[in-house]
Amino acid sequence: MLFTAVSVLVLAGALLGLAFHRFRTTREEARSTLLYAELAKKYFAWLALRAIQMSRRASSKAWWEYLKGLPLWRAPVLEKWLYASFYASFLVLAGSGFFFTVFVPRGLYGFPLVGHVMAGGLFAVCLAAVVLFKGREFIAVPEPARLGPRKAGVTAARARRWSFWLFALAGFLLILTALLPMLPLLRTAGQKLMFELHRCSALAALAAAAVFAGLEAFAAQPTAGASGPPGPRPPRST
């Protein structure tokens, strides 16, 4: 129950944060408002309006068109299938895992569990490949530390990098916490710890993925609301 509440709060926070970033970045009234209460009022009004607009535009056909239009499909064949497998396996994992955690008291079991495990294997391979071949794009780190004043703050670029590495770290922990319980090493307490760590890592991965995808989608579509539902964009190749 506690985990469910935390999950909801974390995901809601991530999504609201992304939406607020978009609001601040794209709306003139957001920049011209100084009072927090006024800002919040305008933000939620915009959010409600945006939600209504999106729900009116959203349809299976619109989603399909959006998916077909993703730059992912224009990537080289290996890269295309790597990302397709990566995204699909992660969606299956997140969908099955969180649905059963939140809505099924017994947790994940039966055929969904088998699907979850199979998707987990695919995800592990894809994650290793993505970190191996694309991690370098996110290795840009700050200037060397110095004692004098320096530029600070959370920028979109930094958030994108951090979310990538947070996702990679959480993914690594997900693999590890799936692997270790299968080995005859851990006793019951260790097994339970791995299970909790697996859930927490999954939540961290989901939140990081949401932030990363949100920022990527926003970066790809600077004119907000102009071309259908937001979605992930493949990392730019070097």
Next chain:
Amino acid sequence: MSRAGRTSLRAGAALLAAAFGLAAAAAGQTAAAPAGPASAPPAAGDQKQTAWNGDRTVPVHLIPLRDENDELIVPTETDPRPYSARFTCGPCHDYSAVAAGWHFGGTAAAGDGRPGEPWILSDPRTGTVLPLSYRAWPGSYGPEALGLSAWDFTLLFGRHMPGGGPAEPSDKEALAHPEARWNVSGKAEANCLACHNRSGRQDHSEWAKQVLRENLRWAATAAGGLGEVGGMASRLKGTWDVTDGPNLDDREWAVAPHVSYRAVDFDSKHRYFFDIAYPPADERCLACHSVSPVDESQWSAEADVHAAAGLKCADCHRNDLGHAIVRGYEGEAAATGSRTAEAFTCRGCHLGEDAKGRKTVAPGRLGAPYPRHAGIPPVHFDRLSCTVCHSGPKPKAGFTRVRTSRANRLGIYGVATWSTDVPAIVEPVYMKGRDRKIAPNRLVWPAFWAKRAGKSVTPLLPETVDGIAGDILGPEDRVARILAALSLAAEEDETPVLAAGRFVFEPNVDGGIDAAEEAGAKAGRAPFWGLRKGSEVLPLVPDFDPAAEDKDTAVETRFQEFLQALGAVAGRPGEPAIVVRKTLYRLVDGFLDVSEAPAGLAGASGPGWLAGGKLAPLASDFDVRTVTAKAGTERTLTEEQVGLVLEALAGKTGDAEAVYVSGGRMFRRAKDGTLAADDDDAAAPVAWPLAHDVRPAQQSLGRKGCTDCHSVGSDFFFAGAEAAGPLLTGKTAKLSAASAMGLGGLFQRLFGLSFVVRPVFKVVLGVCAAVAGALLLAAGLAALGRFAGFTGKG
């Protein structure tokens, strides 16, 4: 003083005591007035032990024996009475508290608890395997609802009861059934010695024998080895009373029960030495609670790992004076209100956890090791009871057939064979319990005749069915009677037999018949009566020419012997006769009469019954067909028999429909007269969780890895068996392990299949984790290096 004199004084003394309000006690005696089973509360000033004083020794039990009238037993006295636990043990141990305990049956104890092994009324003749219990357990029927009084129940199952409960009904209950013979037999009090006697003289077989003889009040004395009990209450008239003393009219047959005490065990003050064990020895528990695989040899049978480690049954199955013996299952504490119970579960001793997994119990009791359970996902502990992996035989195809003391009458020895193969109980069948956890169960398929009205099914007792069915259920008896009669005329090296189909039937010592398959015999062989000499079976009536002048006269002499023997068969349909080539042999005034067979016997041949001018075969086609069909099987009924009995019952069950339950199906007569089989809840198997024998950790499931259970062909999930039952039919239900657990077999097969690639999967995950981990480490180090200025940008 004579017994009569003491008895009359007793009444006067009781009145005086009541008048003065006294309940005085002399040393070593209680002053409680003679009372019925529902005894009065303990008298003031008694010596009952209500609290432990800290002494860990068992005091020497050199105590006076007292009878059911609370009178001192003098062993050298003429015709002494049997001892009474109520008045012998009662002065120090509150008998009422003891007898109200769980161990003395569902009539005495409150709360039904988790289902346990029911009493199983087994009657092969009527094909009855009927689970009974005074406790409201699923699948078991209440004895009263079927018309079984406490008296009936005691005679049926008293052999394995510890006394008390149904065997010691209140006076009101006893009077409610005047047909019962409590006044003759007395009541079987809670038998303290059944469990607490350390003496090697404690004889469970003697207890069973005395119960069968209806010597209930004498049973404890005889079984405890206190003395020798003779006579049989079952042969006495219903008007006999224990105060009548010996039956002076009959010293051979209807001998009244009497006891001759072992005087050597008494001291000069008439005190008897009881060799008491506290807690009881395992031997005493196992007298009624043994369970062993049918196909196991005694020398190769394994003991429970706890017993092998030196623990006794009572180390875990503890109780206080109330004898609410801890059963040791999770949830017992909540069910019974005894917080002590949660400490004596598997989890309590080994993990220090209560049923909810809280660490509320001190672990390691009696050296219980803490289990590693390395590599086992915790979901197993949420969904499975400990016994799944650790108890009972390992799962195998067809399950393991076992015998239990109470169901199969084990532990009773004597001239007669008491133990039985039926009912067929199998284990381990994994099923979900009330706590939604899967646990191994013992399982028996019920079989009984019943009345069905709507969804209500009321079983019929075997004697009711037998009375209505008449001859339908007795083909074996009739064949046995004929063979037994013929054996009177057989030579020493000859055994009369009936040969039919592939089998040869011989009489056995129990008055029944044994079937043996004959090598080379064909299934369609015509039946004939014969004599077996060694391995050769010769016809009883050899083919010869009676008109021949050189015929062997010895043959006709044997014919006369056979006819004389057959003339003694009870219930024969006619006079015995033999026809050979149109010659009729029969007995007239005790002499062999040889005559030409009348025209009505044209075509007849061999031995038979002459009635109405016809020669009927010794055993009817129905009898031969029936015994031949069942030969070599455990089945005791054919579909034909069931159909006929259902037809006979149809007119006796009123508006209700007569049905027969066997093999997991309910059989009824369809409108066209055929036998139809339906599924019905009443035909479902009756199961109860098992806990023993516990196997060593190295033999537990999962020790060799996940594939002990999670594999494509694992017996844990995919063992299956046909339902057992007395009816010979192909319409039985089938039980699979997965369905018994409420799980889908397809999923478990696919899931098991996934373990084939599990090792590869682990390697892949390991490599991916290593690559991702190494890159993360490298990225982290690079970032740290850049942050510290050790490395340049870009």
